[in-house]
Amino acid sequence: MSAVPMPSTFPRRGTFSDNPDEYAESIRAVCAQRDRWLDYGLKAGPSDRTTAESAVAQLYRRSGYREPKFVWVPSPPAAAALIAARTAAQDAHVGIRIPSLLSDSRRRMDRRIDRRHIEWPSRYSHRDPNAQRDLEARIAVARRSPKDAARAGIGPDPIIRRTVRKSLHTSLFDGVATAVRSLVPHPFGTITWYGQQEAHRVAYYDIYRSFGLMTFGREDNELLDIQSALVESTGWWWAFDDIAVMSERPTTLHTEPLPDPVHGEVRLHNSSSPAIEFGDGSGVHVLNGTVVPDWVIHDPTVERITVERNVEIRRSAIERIGWDSYLEQAGLRLVDTDDDPGNPGCSLQLFATPAGWGDEGRILLAVNGSRERDGERRRYGLRVPGAFSSAVDAAGWTYGLAGADYGRLIRRT
Structure with missing residues (x-):
C-alpha cells in the first residue's frame, strides 16, 4: 500500500516562477492543498480500517516487529479504558521504535529543505544570509494573506511554513487534538498517535515534494506515504508490541473559521451540543475554541459562574448569558x-x-x-x-x- 501524493497543477521544478502573477497562482494552489489536508484532519465518520491497518502494519515491519493484532474501539476514552485494563499495556518497545523511525525521517527531510539554495528576487528571501531579513519575512507572512505575501516577493519557504504547517497545527493539533485530550487524562504507557490530526506534519513535507520544490530519498517518501494514508483513513491509535489499539474517527465534528483568518485557520465551536462526539456517546463541548463543561451550554447561571475557577470557562459562560444580563443578575x-x-x-x-x-x-x-x-x-x-x-x-x-x-x-x- 502506498498513498498517492496529491497532484499539483504546476510543473515539477526546483522553485516557482518569479513572475508575480504565476507565483501568486502557485501559492493559491498550495493553499488549496492545505485545505484538502485540513478536510482530512476534520473528517468525521467511519475509519477506512483496511488502509489504516495496512499502514500501521508497515510501520511495525519497518521497526523490526511483526504485524500486530488490531483492536478497534469507538473513541479515545474507550481506548484509555481498554489499555488501563491490560497488564501487557506496559510492553510497548515498538512504541519507542516507531517514533524514532519517523523522527529520523523528518530530520533528513528538514536538512534537505534547509540546505536547498534558491535565489529569490526579494529582500525577504528566506535564504538571505541576513537573519534579520528572514525574521522580517516571517513577520510579513504572518500579517499578510499568502497571495499578498507572494505578490510582495516573499519566497515560498516562509509562506509554506506559515500557511501550511503552522496553520494546520493551530486548527488540528492545538484545536481538535487538545479538545479530545481533555476526554482522556490518563497516561497510556506509550505515545499517542493522532492520526488525522497529524496532517500539519505530513502536509508540510508532501507539499514540498508534490510541487517539485524538494526531492526526498526513497525511504522518506515511502514513510511519508504511510503517514499520509493514516491521516486520510483513521483517528488516534496506540502501538504495543502485541496489539495496536485503533480509535474510530468522531461521528460529528463542528468548526467555525477563526475571526479574520489569514491562513485558513478554524476552531471548534457548537452552541447547542458537543463540538466533537464519538460513536459511544463520549464528546466535548467547545464554544469559540474554548473547551467548556456542559452546564455552560445548557444551564449557565450566575452561581455556577461565581464558583468556576477557570477564567476562560467563566468568560464563555458569561458570554452565553450575555454581559448585560450577567451584570444585572450578579449585581x-x-x-x-x-x-x-x-x-x-x-x-x-x-x-x-x-x-x-x-x-x-x-x-x-x-x-x-x-x-x-x-x-x-x-x-x-x-x-x-x-x-x-x-x-x-x-x-x-x-x-x-x-x-x-x-x-x-x-x-x-
Missing part, C-alpha cells in the same frame, strides 16, 4: 466608566469582581475593535489588577501602556 459594582479612546464611539466600564471569584481584581468591559463573522462587534470582559480605579488606565494596562499613552491611540484592534 457587580461599577467602579468607573469612560469613552474608549482606542475605539471611537464605544465605552469602557470597570467593575469590581464578585466576592466568590477569590481575589480583589477588576473586570474591564470593552467592545472588540474588529467585527465578528456576523458583522457584530462583541463585548468582552478582561481581568485586570484590583489597584485600577480608572477604566482608561485599565485598558492601557492590557496593551502594556499607561492610560495617557493608550488615550493617544488612533484605533486599536
Whole structure:
C-alpha cells in the first residue's frame, strides 16, 4: 500500500516562477492543498480500517516487529479504558521504535529543505544570509494573506511554513487534538498517535515534494506515504508490541473559521451540543475554541459562574448569558466608566469582581475593535489588577501602556 501524493497543477521544478502573477497562482494552489489536508484532519465518520491497518502494519515491519493484532474501539476514552485494563499495556518497545523511525525521517527531510539554495528576487528571501531579513519575512507572512505575501516577493519557504504547517497545527493539533485530550487524562504507557490530526506534519513535507520544490530519498517518501494514508483513513491509535489499539474517527465534528483568518485557520465551536462526539456517546463541548463543561451550554447561571475557577470557562459562560444580563443578575459594582479612546464611539466600564471569584481584581468591559463573522462587534470582559480605579488606565494596562499613552491611540484592534 502506498498513498498517492496529491497532484499539483504546476510543473515539477526546483522553485516557482518569479513572475508575480504565476507565483501568486502557485501559492493559491498550495493553499488549496492545505485545505484538502485540513478536510482530512476534520473528517468525521467511519475509519477506512483496511488502509489504516495496512499502514500501521508497515510501520511495525519497518521497526523490526511483526504485524500486530488490531483492536478497534469507538473513541479515545474507550481506548484509555481498554489499555488501563491490560497488564501487557506496559510492553510497548515498538512504541519507542516507531517514533524514532519517523523522527529520523523528518530530520533528513528538514536538512534537505534547509540546505536547498534558491535565489529569490526579494529582500525577504528566506535564504538571505541576513537573519534579520528572514525574521522580517516571517513577520510579513504572518500579517499578510499568502497571495499578498507572494505578490510582495516573499519566497515560498516562509509562506509554506506559515500557511501550511503552522496553520494546520493551530486548527488540528492545538484545536481538535487538545479538545479530545481533555476526554482522556490518563497516561497510556506509550505515545499517542493522532492520526488525522497529524496532517500539519505530513502536509508540510508532501507539499514540498508534490510541487517539485524538494526531492526526498526513497525511504522518506515511502514513510511519508504511510503517514499520509493514516491521516486520510483513521483517528488516534496506540502501538504495543502485541496489539495496536485503533480509535474510530468522531461521528460529528463542528468548526467555525477563526475571526479574520489569514491562513485558513478554524476552531471548534457548537452552541447547542458537543463540538466533537464519538460513536459511544463520549464528546466535548467547545464554544469559540474554548473547551467548556456542559452546564455552560445548557444551564449557565450566575452561581455556577461565581464558583468556576477557570477564567476562560467563566468568560464563555458569561458570554452565553450575555454581559448585560450577567451584570444585572450578579449585581457587580461599577467602579468607573469612560469613552474608549482606542475605539471611537464605544465605552469602557470597570467593575469590581464578585466576592466568590477569590481575589480583589477588576473586570474591564470593552467592545472588540474588529467585527465578528456576523458583522457584530462583541463585548468582552478582561481581568485586570484590583489597584485600577480608572477604566482608561485599565485598558492601557492590557496593551502594556499607561492610560495617557493608550488615550493617544488612533484605533486599536
